[in-house]
Structure formats: structure tokens, C-alpha cells
Amino acid sequence: MNDSVLTPERILAAAEDVLRRYGPGKATVVDVAQALGVSHGSVYRHFASKAALRDAVLRGWLERMMAPLRAIAASRTAPPARLRQWLATLRAIKRDKALGEPELFTTYGALAANAREVIGEHVEHLREQIASIVAAGVASGDFRKVDARATALAIFDATSRFHYPGMAHLWGMPGEDAAFAQLVDLLLAGLAPTSAPGKRRKPVA
Amino acid sequence: MNDSVLTPERILAAAEDVLRRYGPGKATVVDVAQALGVSHGSVYRHFASKAALRDAVLRGWLERMMAPLRAIAASRTAPPARLRQWLATLRAIKRDKALGEPELFTTYGALAANAREVIGEHVEHLREQIASIVAAGVASGDFRKVDARATALAIFDATSRFHYPGMAHLWGMPGEDAAFAQLVDLLLAGLAPTSAPGKRRKPVA
DNA sequence: TGAATGACAGATTTCAATATCTGTCATTCA
DNA sequence: TGAATGACAGATATTGAAATCTGTCATTCA
Numbered sequence: 001m002n003d004s005v006l007t008p009e010r011i012l013a014a015a016e017d018v019l020r021r022y023g024p025g026k027a028t029v030v031d032v033a034q035a036l037g038v039s040h041g042s043v044y045r046h047f048a049s050k051a052a053l054r055d056a057v058l059r060g061w062l063e064r065m066m067a068p069l070r071a072i073a074a075s076r077t078a079p080p081a082r083l084r085q086w087l088a089t090l091r092a093i094k095r096d097k098a099l100g101e102p103e104l105f106t107t108y109g110a111l112a113a114n115a116r117e118v119i120g121e122h123v124e125h126l127r128e129q130i131a132s133i134v135a136a137g138v139a140s141g142d143f144r145k146v147d148a149r150a151t152a153l154a155i156f157d158a159t160s161r162f163h164y165p166g167m168a169h170l171w172g173m174p175g176e177d178a179a180f181a182q183l184v185d186l187l188l189a190g191l192a193p194t195s196a197p198g199k200r201r202k203p204v205a
Numbered sequence: 206m207n208d209s210v211l212t213p214e215r216i217l218a219a220a221e222d223v224l225r226r227y228g229p230g231k232a233t234v235v236d237v238a239q240a241l242g243v244s245h246g247s248v249y250r251h252f253a254s255k256a257a258l259r260d261a262v263l264r265g266w267l268e269r270m271m272a273p274l275r276a277i278a279a280s281r282t283a284p285p286a287r288l289r290q291w292l293a294t295l296r297a298i299k300r301d302k303a304l305g306e307p308e309l310f311t312t313y314g315a316l317a318a319n320a321r322e323v324i325g326e327h328v329e330h331l332r333e334q335i336a337s338i339v340a341a342g343v344a345s346g347d348f349r350k351v352d353a354r355a356t357a358l359a360i361f362d363a364t365s366r367f368h369y370p371g372m373a374h375l376w377g378m379p380g381e382d383a384a385f386a387q388l389v390d391l392l393l394a395g396l397a398p399t400s401a402p403g404k405r406r407k408p409v410a
Numbered sequence: 411t412g413a414a415t416g417a418c419a420g421a422t423t424t425c426a427a428t429a430t431c432t433g434t435c436a437t438t439c440a
Numbered sequence: 441t442g443a444a445t446g447a448c449a450g451a452t453a454t455t456g457a458a459a460t461c462t463g464t465c466a467t468t469c470a
Contacts, residue, residue: 190395
């Protein structure tokens with residue numbers, strides 16, 4: 001396993017693997033070093049601390065997991081449908097991880113618990129994406145004239161119930177789909193222009 | 206301390222006290238019995254198990270804590286203002302407990318974690334109160350014609366961010382008040398009648 | 411006679427001794 | 441010379457034996 005130069009990337013990959021196999025409570029820096037065939041001291045040449053290493057792993061995971069969202073936010077779908085799709089996708093991503101790979105989900109949840117910084121950035125990115133969709137909707141006349149950033153925060157908060165990991169225990173219950181749809185309907189109604197529903201570019205369901 | 210007959214009420218009061226003093230992890234049935242000056246076997250004559258006792262304590266606590274909400278839900282304030290006030294009060298109650306008596310809040314949080322049944326009922330009551338306000342608003346014409354029960358659930362879900370104990374760690378942050386106001390505004394906008402902004406008291410159709 | 415007791419078994423928790431881990435750094439290696 | 445090592449100190453986690461707790465029930469008490 002030591003057939004190549006030791007890089008942060010290789011360490012990251014090994015850390016991810018170790019973390020996946022042992023879980024966040026058991027994975028040690030020594031384990032990671034062992035997987036790479038080096039001494040644990042070498043790992044500290046590339047990462048200042050175990051926390052830094054875990055943060056980097058978490059960051060990469062979030063990055064990969066959220067890629068589909070960036071695509072949707074940047075798409076040209078009409079803003080109401082785009083927002084709906086974006087929110088549904090965010091929910092689906094989290095839900096699939098939580099229900100499909102529970103232990104992995106728990107692992108990353110544990111990482112996240114001690115990485116406020118990383119989570120803060122992550123949430124900020126998501127908010128920006130929502131804000132961009134809202135802004136597009138305001139510009140197109142599909143939405144009322146709202147403050148895009150503040151409204152984005154409200155939308156993010158309002159949907160916490162369906163994406164905040166601490167509420168994952170509810171995601172498998174019956175009626176979740178209907179509840180989510182109902183909530184999104186209410187939010188979109190709240191964004192709709194107040195008076196005449198006239199100037200939309202693309203009629204939506 | 207054994208100057209009276211042993212009743213479930215006295216046990217409950219003692220249990221509450223012990224729980225408050227020792228915390229949920231340390232409080233034992235023996236402690237409760239000791240506080241009452243009886244043997245712990247006697248406690249089991251009135252409560253089938255420690256879990257049942259804890260459930261009863263939790264139930265009483267929730268009951269007392271949520272009393273103001275019942276009053277608001279039953280008031281004659283115009284439905285939009287009533288809903289706003291109800292939501293603000295729910296938030297305030299939780300927030301005050303969480304920030305003002307953190308350890309007690311944690312204690313009850315721990316109780317709640319193992320009392321799905323009790324929590325389920327509690328949530329159901331809250332939902333019913335929201336539904337009654339929404340129904341009143343629909344009847345008065347202040348709200349769109351929505352399904353009161355489903356919408357109540359959506360409103361409850363949408364505001365989880367501000368009342369679900371698992372998110373208490375956010376409640377002290379700056380900007381929380383604004384974020385809450387923004388969210389409630391959005392929800393009320395979503396409930397407003399589509400055409401004219403309803404102000405009428407009770408015209409009905 | 412019905413409420414209260416307390417000894418008991420099995421489950422759970424505590425605690426301190428032991429082992430492991432993190433992060434550093436003087437030294438080695440190529 | 442710069443990357444890698446591994447011994448080390450202090451912090452953290454593990455472990456298993458001892459203590460405590462839950463829930464039961466035959467017996468006592470009033």
C-alpha cells in the first residue's frame with residue numbers, strides 16, 4: 001500500500017475507507033496510517049490533527065452528495081418547478097442515505113456533530129442555491145417580490161423537518177411523502193404573486 | 206414524609222422532584238421511594254414500571270407547559286393573528302425552557318426520547334390546535350380553502366426548526382427572531398386567499 | 411384483607427486499573 | 441535536505457469485577 005508518494009488525497013481516501021469500516025468511534029489515526037503502510041506520524045505531516053482529517057473527509061462527502069443540487073439550481077427549469085425539484089432532491093438524497101445505508105449515515109452524522117465550521121459552510125452553500133432560484137423567480141414574475149436571501153433562509157428552515165439529520169428517525173414513517181408535498185405546496189403558495197396570476201413563462205401543476 | 210396515604214399523585218410529585226435534582230440518568234425508583242419514606246416495592250403498586258412513572262411525569266410536564274397554547278387556540282383573535290401568536294408562543298415556551306433552564310430541558314428531553322407514545326399524543330394535540338385555527342380562518346375567509354388538518358401538519362412541520370428540541374442548539378444564535386418572523390410571514394402568505402387579501406371578519410360563503 | 415415490605419435474581423451501571431490513542435519531536439533514512 | 445519514523449507524555453477509551461438497580465413475590469403488618 002506504500003507504492004506511491006504520500007499525498008493528502010491518498011490519506012483522505014484511506015481515512016474514508018477506515019471510517020466506513022470501523023465507524024467514527026473506532027477509527028484511529030493509527031488505523032489510517034496502517035492502511036497506507038506508513039507510521040501515524042507521517043499523517044500529521046499532511047493534516048494538523050485528527051479533527052482536521054475528519055473535517056476534510058466530511059467536506060468531500062458533502063461535496064459529492066450535493067452535486068445533483070448544484071445542477072438543478074443552475075438549470076433553466078421555471079423557478080417554481082425548479083424550487084420544487086431542488087427541495088425534493090435534497091430530501092431524497094438525505095432520505096436515501098439515511099434509510100439505505102443507516103450505519104454510514106450515522107457515521108457521517110457523528111463527524112458532522114463536531115464540525116460546526118464545515119456544516120456552516122455547507123448550509124451556506126445550500127442557502128445560496130435556494131436564494132438563486134428565488135431570485136430567478138422574482139425576476140421572472142413567478143414569485144412575489146421577496147428578499148431572496150431572507151426567503152431562502154425561511155425555505156431552508158421550513159423544510160428542516162425533511163433534511164435535518166436529527167429528524168431522520170421520522171423519514172421512514174408512512175405519510176411522509178404527502179406531508180412533504182403539502183409543505184412545499186404551502187411554501188410555493190406563499191411565494192406566488194398576490195394579485196393576478198398572469199405573467200408566468202411556463203404553467204406549472 | 207410518610208404522613209399521608211400513598212397516592213399516584215404523591216409519587217408523581219416526588220418523582221418529579223427527584224428527577225429534577227438527580228437528572229434522568231441518576232434518578233432511581235429507590236430514590237423516589239426514599240423521598241416518600243416508603244419501600245420501592247410500594248411504588249410498583251401504583252406504577253407498573255419505571256418507564257410508566259417517567260411517562261406520567263413527562264405527560265404532566267407537557268400538559269402544564271402547553272396550557273397557554275390551549276388558551277390562544279380557543280381565543281377569538283382573528284385567525285391570522287391567532288396563528289401567529291400561537292406559533293410565537295410555542296416557540297417562546299420551548300426557547301425559554303431551553304435557554305433558561307438548560308439542565309431541566311435536557312432532563313425532559315431525555316425522558317421524551319424513550320416515550321414515543323407520550324410524544325405522539327402531545328404532537329397530536331398541538332396539531333389539532335393548529336387545525337382548529339386554520340379551520341376558523343377558512344371559515345372566516347381569512348385563509349384560502351385548504352384542508353385544515355393536512356395544512357396544520359404542514360405548518361407544524363415547517364416550524365419544527367423552532368420548536369423541535371433536537372434543534373435547541375440553534376435557538377440562542379443571533380438572527381433567530383428574524384428568521385422565525387420571516388418563516389411565519391411566508392406561511393401566512395401561503396394561507397392568504399389568492400385574489401383579494403382577506404380582512405373580513407365572518408362573511409363566509 | 412388489602413396495603414406495605416424487603417429479600418432476591420437478573421439486568422444495568424460504576425469505577426479504577428489497564429490499554430490505546432493523539433500529537434510532538436529528536437533522530438534516521440534516502 | 442526534506443520526508444518518514446517511532447518513542448514518548450498526557451489524554452482518552454476499554455474492560456471486567458463489584459455495586460446498584462429494576463421488577464417480583466412470599467411474607468408481614470394494621
